[in-house]
Amino acid sequence: MTGQVKLDSYTDAGVIVSIDLVNQLTAAGGHAVPAAGDELGALTRILAFDPPSLAALGADDVPGFVALARVLREVFDDLRGDDVDAAAQRLNTLLARSPAQPHLAKEEGRWRLHHHPVHAELVAMYTAICAEALARVVSAGDADRLGTCQAPDCGRVFADVSKNGSRRFCTTTCQNRVKVTAFRRRRGGAGTPPAEQPLDQRRQPR
Incomplete structure (x- = not known):
């Protein structure tokens, strides 16, 4: 991930899914977890x-994905x-727990490397995908690219794909809110920051 990188390729899907699981299924700071049933x-x-x-996803998979999201958090x-x-x-524990069996699978005329058995159950499959993807980032020496928003009332996580690796916030909205609050505090006023906008991260199918 050194240099400016777009998280939109097949090999990046595990990083993006990890981020989505953490942000949408766990709570931190002022970030709320979904209500039961959501x-x-x-x-x-x-x-x-x-x-x-998506076709394989069922209600029985929810507890497993929530547990995975908590470990990823x-x-x-x-x-x-x-x-x-x-x-x-923690990643080693996930990898040991997952049915990681690297193999090549041909999809739409192209060979792709998968890190799970072909018929793995959904939670086990994504445990392998997410753990392998984050482990790959760590092993490349880019662990500092996996960040947590520094806005005090946020807690969302992100992958820093900026050229100089200096990102500190999940969105420019959080960054601007912190700046406005700090400015108003210096001026003796109480800042009322704007609402946070979700981060739109795209990925290609596996």
């Missing part, structure tokens, strides 16, 4: 990029505290 709707949005995954929390060793150990 998790399936969140997962439907997350997996909409891949029709086969802990990975980002470790990285936020500059504890790459702890993050790596």
Whole structure:
């Protein structure tokens, strides 16, 4: 991920799904977790990029995805505290738990490398996909590119694809809100920042 990179390729799908799972299924700061019963709707949005995954998704998969999202949140929390060793150990645990069996599969005339068995169940499959993708980022020396928004009332996570790796916020809205609040505080006023806008990250089907 060194240099400016767009997270929109097949190989980046696991990073983006990890970010979506953390942001939509876990809470941190002022970021709320979906109400009970809404998790399936969140997962439907997350997996909409891949029709086969979406077709296989059912209510029975919700607890497994929520549990995966919580572990992925802990990975980002470790990285936020500059504890790459702890993050790596969590990822190793996920990789050991997942049915990771790398193999080549031909899709639309092109060979792609998969990191899960062809017939793996959905949660197990995405455990392998997400753990492998984040482990790849860490092993490339780019762990600092997996960030958590520094706005005090946010907690959303993101992948920093900027050229100089200096991103500190999930959106420009959060960045501007912090700047406005700091400016008004210096001027002796109370800032009322604008509402946060969701980050639109695209990905291609697996």
